[in-house]
Structures are given as C-alpha cells and as structure tokens.
Amino acid sequence: MRPFFLHDALLDLFFPRRRCIACGGAKDVRDGLCAACESQFLPPPEPFCPICGEMVFEPGLCKRCKLAQPSYAAARVAVRYQGAARSLLLAMKFHGEFDLPTRHFARRLLAVLQREGWAVDAVVSVPAARHTLRRRGYNQAERLARRLAGEAGLPFLPSVLSKRRGMRSQVGLGAAQRSANLKNAVSPGPRIRQVVGKTVLLVDDIMTTGSTVESCAHALRAAGARAVYVLCAARRFRHARPQKAETPDPDDLPEAQK
Numbered sequence: 001m002r003p004f005f006l007h008d009a010l011l012d013l014f015f016p017r018r019r020c021i022a023c024g025g026a027k028d029v030r031d032g033l034c035a036a037c038e039s040q041f042l043p044p045p046e047p048f049c050p051i052c053g054e055m056v057f058e059p060g061l062c063k064r065c066k067l068a069q070p071s072y073a074a075a076r077v078a079v080r081y082q083g084a085a086r087s088l089l090l091a092m093k094f095h096g097e098f099d100l101p102t103r104h105f106a107r108r109l110l111a112v113l114q115r116e117g118w119a120v121d122a123v124v125s126v127p128a129a130r131h132t133l134r135r136r137g138y139n140q141a142e143r144l145a146r147r148l149a150g151e152a153g154l155p156f157l158p159s160v161l162s163k164r165r166g167m168r169s170q171v172g173l174g175a176a177q178r179s180a181n182l183k184n185a186v187s188p189g190p191r192i193r194q195v196v197g198k199t200v201l202l203v204d205d206i207m208t209t210g211s212t213v214e215s216c217a218h219a220l221r222a223a224g225a226r227a228v229y230v231l232c233a234a235r236r237f238r239h240a241r242p243q244k245a246e247t248p249d250p251d252d253l254p255e256a257q258k
C-alpha cells in the first residue's frame with residue numbers, strides 16, 4: 001500500500017542519519033531533521049484567501065481572486081518558505097537531494113489533502129523548462145508529485161504539460177500582455193488527453209506569485225480537466241512577519257549566486 005514507508009524504515013534501520021539535512025547539526029536528529037529545524041516548519045498564516053491561499057487581512061477572497069477567479073478551484077501550501085523548510089527545498093531543487101525532502105513534504109501535503117477533503121482522480125506536476133531539465137537532470141516538482149501520489153494511493157500522470165521557456169516576469173505588463181504571457185508559458189504535453197473529465201491535483205514545490213500554477217491550471221482546464229486543485233510544498237507570504245531576514249528567491253538570482 002505504502003511502499004515508501006517500508007523502504008524508508010529499512011534504510012533508517014541500516015543507515016541511520018545522524019546529521020540534520022537542513023543545518024548539519026547532530027542534536028536530537030529524528031528522521032533526518034533536528035528538533036530545532038523541525039520547529040521551523042510553520043503553517044501558512046491565517047486568515048487566508050479560500051481560493052488561492054494567499055494571506056488576507058480580513059476573512060474572504062483576496063483582491064486578485066475578487067477581480068478574476070483563477071482557473072483552479074483552490075490552492076494550498078504545506079508550510080511557509082523559510083528556515084529549514086527553505087533549506088530542504090533548495091537541497092531538492094539545486095542539489096538533487098530527494099529522499100528526505102520529498103518524504104517530509106509528501107507527508108505534510110498528504111495531511112493537507114486529507115484535511116481539505118478534495119476528491120481528486122489523479123496527480124500531475126508543474127513542468128520544468130526543457131533547458132532546466134537538461135541542466136539539472138530532474139524536475140523536483142515531479143519527484144515530489146510522484147511521491148505524494150504514491151502515498152495518497154493516486155495515479156501520477158506524467159508528460160501532461162510542458163513548459164515552453166522561462167516565463168517572462170509579469171512585472172510591468174498590462175492585463176492583455178499578462179494573459180498572453182501566462183498562456184505562452186505552459187503548453188499541453190504529449191499525454192494531455194489523460195486529464196479529460198478528471199479532477200486533477202497539480203503539485204509544485206515553491207509557490208511565489210501563483211502565476212505558474214495558474215498557467216498550468218489554465219492549460220489543464222482548456223484540455224478538458226473537470227477541475228484542478230493545487231498543492232505546493234511552500235509559499236513565501238510577503239506580508240507575514242518573517243522569522244528571519246528575508247532572502248531573495250533563488251529563481252530571481254543570477255545562476256552564479258544560487
């Protein structure tokens with residue numbers, strides 16, 4: 001039923017991890033994370049917009065969802081993008097470290113999925129641009145989505161979407177340019193027909209403005225998906241009180257500084 005747990009339990013039995021994967025410390029390490037780092041995984045701030053999950057100051061829809069409803073039914077994240085959660089996601093994204101990060105985040109995302117009670121038929125992931133795939137050799141969002149699908153007992157549908165190129169920044173674009181930019185960023189993949197009539201769970205690692213998941217959801221709905229729900233491992237909440245000094249998003253940095 002849950003092959004990953006058995007596999008992980010066996011690995012831990014024979015090769016116990018003595019150091020924390022996030023900080024390298026050796027104090028109170030359980031399941032690859034020390035107690036201090038584990039305590040840095042914080043849930044999203046409340047109240048949040050019932051559609052996109054962005055923090056709001058009064059209960060109800062956020063400004064953006066009031067103006068235009070997204071293509072997805074709802075989006076939620078497991079934790080805030082900061083502290084040890086950020087370290088784990090960066091280890092996954094830039095260093096190809098998957099075992100522990102996907103295990104930790106898949107468990108948290110499964111808990112969110114169960115709490116929300118979304119009845120989904122299948123799991124898909126946000127695609128990586130071809131040049132990124134060539135450079136890194138993996139798509140961390142897909143690794144996370146596959147693991148979550150395995151633990152949720154849901155099918156994972158590969159190659160449903162593809163990313164044309166690095167999306168232009170939305171900053172400074174007018175409404176028409178914005179929507180053209182979004183539509184150009186993600187296109188149907190070779191197996192898009194698999195989503196027809198299905199309620200799909202779209203998975204990504206880090207949610208920033210929400211424009212990537214919106215363009216994916218738009219492509220899925222346009223291809224005939226009945227509904228799209230979104231789960232992301234972490235999100236940066238710009239107005240939430242930061243626990244630490246703000247650090248720039250790695251996607252906004254030139255390659256050399258990552």
Ligand SMILES: [Zn+2]
Nearest residue numbers: 020023034037
């Ligand atoms: Zn630690």
Ligand SMILES: [Zn+2]
Nearest residue numbers: 049052062065
């Ligand atoms: Zn919203």
